[in-house]
Amino acid sequence: MRLADTPRQADFRAELRAWLAKTLPELPPAPDPADWPGRRAYDLGWQRRLFEAGYAGLNWPRDSGGRGLGPAEHLVFLEETELAGAPYVGACFVGLLHAGPTVAAEGTAGQRARWLPPILRGEEVWCQGFSEPDAGSDLASLRTRAVRDGDAYVVSGSKIWTSHAEVADWCELLVRTDPEAPRHRGISWLAMPMDAPGVTVRPLATLAGTTEFAELFLDEVRIPVGNRVGAENDGWRVTNVTLSFERGTAFASEAVACRRELRQLAALARENGCWEDDALRRRIGALAAEFGALWRLVQWNVSQAAAGEEGARSASAKGGGGRREGVPGPGGSVFKLRFSEARQELYELAADVLGDDSLLLGHPFTAARLQGLSYTIAAGTSQIQRNIVAQRILGLPKGG
Amino acid sequence: MTEEQRALRDGLREVLAARPDWRALEEIGYFGVRLPDPEGLGLGLPEAVLLTAEAGRALVDGPLIGSQLAPGEGPVTAVRLPEARVGGRAEALVPWLAKPGATEPGATAPVTAVPGAREPVTAVPGADGSVPGAGGAQLARAVLVLGPGGGARLLRDPDALPRVPRPSVDPAAGLSAVPVEALRGAGEPYPARTAEGGGPGLFAEAVLLTAAYQLGIAEWAVASAVEYARVREQFGRPIGAFQAVQHLCADLLVRAETARAAVYAAAVSGDPVEIAGAKLLADRAAVDNARGCLQVHGGMGFTWEGGVHRYLKRAWWLRRRFADPVGCAERLAASLT
Numbered sequence: 001m002r003l004a005d006t007p008r009q010a011d012f013r014a015e016l017r018a019w020l021a022k023t024l025p026e027l028p029p030a031p032d033p034a035d036w037p038g039r040r041a042y043d044l045g046w047q048r049r050l051f052e053a054g055y056a057g058l059n060w061p062r063d064s065g066g067r068g069l070g071p072a073e074h075l076v077f078l079e080e081t082e083l084a085g086a087p088y089v090g091a092c093f094v095g096l097l098h099a100g101p102t103v104a105a106e107g108t109a110g111q112r113a114r115w116l117p118p119i120l121r122g123e124e125v126w127c128q129g130f131s132e133p134d135a136g137s138d139l140a141s142l143r144t145r146a147v148r149d150g151d152a153y154v155v156s157g158s159k160i161w162t163s164h165a166e167v168a169d170w171c172e173l174l175v176r177t178d179p180e181a182p183r184h185r186g187i188s189w190l191a192m193p194m195d196a197p198g199v200t201v202r203p204l205a206t207l208a209g210t211t212e213f214a215e216l217f218l219d220e221v222r223i224p225v226g227n228r229v230g231a232e233n234d235g236w237r238v239t240n241v242t243l244s245f246e247r248g249t250a251f252a253s254e255a256v257a258c259r260r261e262l263r264q265l266a267a268l269a270r271e272n273g274c275w276e277d278d279a280l281r282r283r284i285g286a287l288a289a290e291f292g293a294l295w296r297l298v299q300w301n302v303s304q305a306a307a308g309e310e311g312a313r314s315a316s317a318k319g320g321g322g323r324r325e326g327v328p329g330p331g332g333s334v335f336k337l338r339f340s341e342a343r344q345e346l347y348e349l350a351a352d353v354l355g356d357d358s359l360l361l362g363h364p365f366t367a368a369r370l371q372g373l374s375y376t377i378a379a380g381t382s383q384i385q386r387n388i389v390a391q392r393i394l395g396l397p398k399g400g
Numbered sequence: 401m402t403e404e405q406r407a408l409r410d411g412l413r414e415v416l417a418a419r420p421d422w423r424a425l426e427e428i429g430y431f432g433v434r435l436p437d438p439e440g441l442g443l444g445l446p447e448a449v450l451l452t453a454e455a456g457r458a459l460v461d462g463p464l465i466g467s468q469l470a471p472g473e474g475p476v477t478a479v480r481l482p483e484a485r486v487g488g489r490a491e492a493l494v495p496w497l498a499k500p501g502a503t504e505p506g507a508t509a510p511v512t513a514v515p516g517a518r519e520p521v522t523a524v525p526g527a528d529g530s531v532p533g534a535g536g537a538q539l540a541r542a543v544l545v546l547g548p549g550g551g552a553r554l555l556r557d558p559d560a561l562p563r564v565p566r567p568s569v570d571p572a573a574g575l576s577a578v579p580v581e582a583l584r585g586a587g588e589p590y591p592a593r594t595a596e597g598g599g600p601g602l603f604a605e606a607v608l609l610t611a612a613y614q615l616g617i618a619e620w621a622v623a624s625a626v627e628y629a630r631v632r633e634q635f636g637r638p639i640g641a642f643q644a645v646q647h648l649c650a651d652l653l654v655r656a657e658t659a660r661a662a663v664y665a666a667a668v669s670g671d672p673v674e675i676a677g678a679k680l681l682a683d684r685a686a687v688d689n690a691r692g693c694l695q696v697h698g699g700m701g702f703t704w705e706g707g708v709h710r711y712l713k714r715a716w717w718l719r720r721r722f723a724d725p726v727g728c729a730e731r732l733a734a735s736l737t
């Protein structure tokens with residue numbers, strides 16, 4: 001694992017830092033969290049600026065509109081944008097970190113040309129239609145049916161917890177194309193236009209009071225067969241390619257965000273006198289160690305992946321790194337597990353530093369504390385992550 | 401627990417199951433528990449604690465603690481002037497529960513028919529102003545400012561307090577910022593029960609009753625998590641069959657039972673140190689259990705409609721009332737010398 005920048009990376013960092021210092025003050029004010037169209041416009045606007053300045057898809061292949069740089073530059077980008085307080089990917093999350101990389105890795109040339117450039121240019125928003133009411137942790141039990149009819153699939157069923165669905169143009173949709181096959185085998189990955197007839201979006205309010213996600217009802221939605229990425233009934237593998245591709249980096253910026261928030265909290269504690277409280281101050285110090293280590297873990301995971309794509313593959317062929325159940329691979333699980341719990345600890349600590357102010361709905365740390373309650377649930381619960389770590393890394397037998 | 405106490409508790413549980421609101425409490429005599437017959441029920445602090453825990457279990461809104469605290473002396477809202485933990489701030493936040501009934505559809509008048517002490521009363525921790533919830537909900541009719549020493553002052557016109565309403569994390573519990581000076585020395589002395597009078601004193605009672613409400617939240621979380629774990633199926637079986645979920649639920653029960661032992665014992669002994677311990681453990685049980693219950697509910701727990709969050713938010717809110725965990729822990733540590 002390299003810790004110091006190469007001269008090329010150092011140049012890149014300096015150039016990016018200067019660009020951020022110039023650009024961020026020009027940004028319009030962030031929209032209200034409840035204003036989804038406003039958030040869409042804002043997030044796409046930021047992505048467009050990145051694209052125009054040459055910072056979009058740094059690590060995407062050139063033929064997908066990316067810059068073809070290495071993962072190290074990508075990490076520099078994540079670190080610098082987070083530290084500078086640049087906007088979060090937000091509505092662009094699924095396109096940039098999930099659907100895009102899947103299409104890049106598994107799509108045809110035509111599919112790459114159709115879907116990737118608009119993601120990088122900040123023109124189209126994607127959402128993720130994986131979970132169903134009865135298929136959450138047990139994603140492979142999904143039931144939404146796709147029946148082939150000529151050159152289209154006719155899709156019926158429902159999805160739930162679909163983030164950004166309200167403002168998405170496309171949905172990466174997992175459907176069952178072979179009900180007879182074993183659970184993991186009969187699934188396909190489709191790109192569904194959200195304005196197709198038969199798609200109904202019902203927003204769901206989160207405990208923070210905003211509509212972060214939605215239910216999708218699919219009633220005989222016709223999706224061209226050409227929108228399928230990967231082979232029919234091979235969607236589970238396609239999905240896992242994305243998840244493994246992204247493990248360690250989809251949440252990488254979060255590790256930097258933690259460090260930034262912890263520094264803000266320390267400043268707050270100094271201001272309001274809590275810094276004199278030995279117990280509180282030490283908790284802040286201990287979290288600093290943890291967030292530092294989480295960032296190092298991201299660097300480690302990424303450098304391992306970059307150096308040993310082949311090694312990782314052969315390990316998985318031997319059964320060491322095989323992935324199932326639609327959740328990130330084991331290495332990512334270690335990060336995801338600790339990141340989500342440590343960040344929630346940060347917000348509990350913030351509540352103790354804030355005192356009564358922690359009861360104010362409008363306070364940024366209160367909003368973060370509420371939103372943060374989802375970290376141990378979304379993208380695979382902490383219980384599921386522990387199962388993965390125990391069974392796939394430690395090799396313990398599967399239990400109840 | 402005596403037969404009578406059990407009957408009282410079960411009776412209220414039944415009533416609240418049908419109607420978890422202020423009027424149901426009133427019906428069973430909650431606000432006059434400690435007033436002598438025939439005005440009240442003539443019972444003691446332990447009974448008040450049992451009933452308050454039931455109110456917490458049902459998440460009854462309204463200024464319960466303060467209303468329970470000040471029997472016999474007219475409408476009162478209890479507010480504690482905090483000793484600011486670190487540094488002094490010119491303003492502090494005062495939580496203020498929206499007047500009961502204010503959230504009920506069609507309710508126009510607050511509960512004015514309740515005579516004397518049974519009027520809405522709010523108890524407030526660690527802060528110093530007061531104001532109702534959003535939308536200009538009515539204030540309680542008076543403010544009782546509790547001093548940590550047991551003394552109290554009564555403000556009969558809380559509307560006269562300078563205050564800035566603030567949005568509260570708990571949608572049913574309002575918050576306002578009020579300048580500390582506005583409360584200091586305001587109002588008239590209130591003949592409160594003091595520690596010298598034999599019992600724990602008004603302030604400690606407020607701490608204990610708050611702990612009781614938290615205990616109720618903790619107990620609700622156990623029941624709710626276990627119920628969901630029995631019915632929600634993943635991987636072809638109830639999630640409660642997975643050891644991870646079983647351990648989550650078991651931890652909820654252990655926290656609730658420990659808190660229950662502490663709260664009940666403190667209610668009987670009235671010992672201030674035991675009360676501090678009860679608050680500490682009940683706060684922890686309420687917050688951590690509501691959190692665990694939310695986790696057991698998965699994505700459903702993160703929704704507004706699922707409702708688990710209301711318990712968590714109330715638990716966060718009450719954790720800061722009258723005695724926060726740091727204050728309690730310091731008190732307990734000091735008792736060991």
Ligand SMILES: Cc1cc2nc3c(=O)[nH]c(=O)nc-3n(C[C@H](O)[C@H](O)[C@H](O)COP(=O)(O)OP(=O)(O)OC[C@H]3O[C@@H](n4cnc5c(N)ncnc54)[C@H](O)[C@@H]3O)c2cc1C
Nearest residue numbers: 130131136137161163374378379381383642644695698699
């Ligand atoms: C904010 C948020 C955003 C989301 N966004 C999306 C999205 O955009 N697209 C999408 O497809 N999905 C999304 N999800 C869904 C998310 O992936 C699921 O909520 C998650 O996988 C859990 O599924 P569930 O909610 O059905 O809970 P369940 O699977 O019902 O789990 C309930 C409880 O049981 C436990 N449990 C279940 N199985 C086991 C087991 N085998 N061992 C031990 N414990 C177990 C869980 O840990 C949990 O505590 C989102 C969720 C949230 C909260």
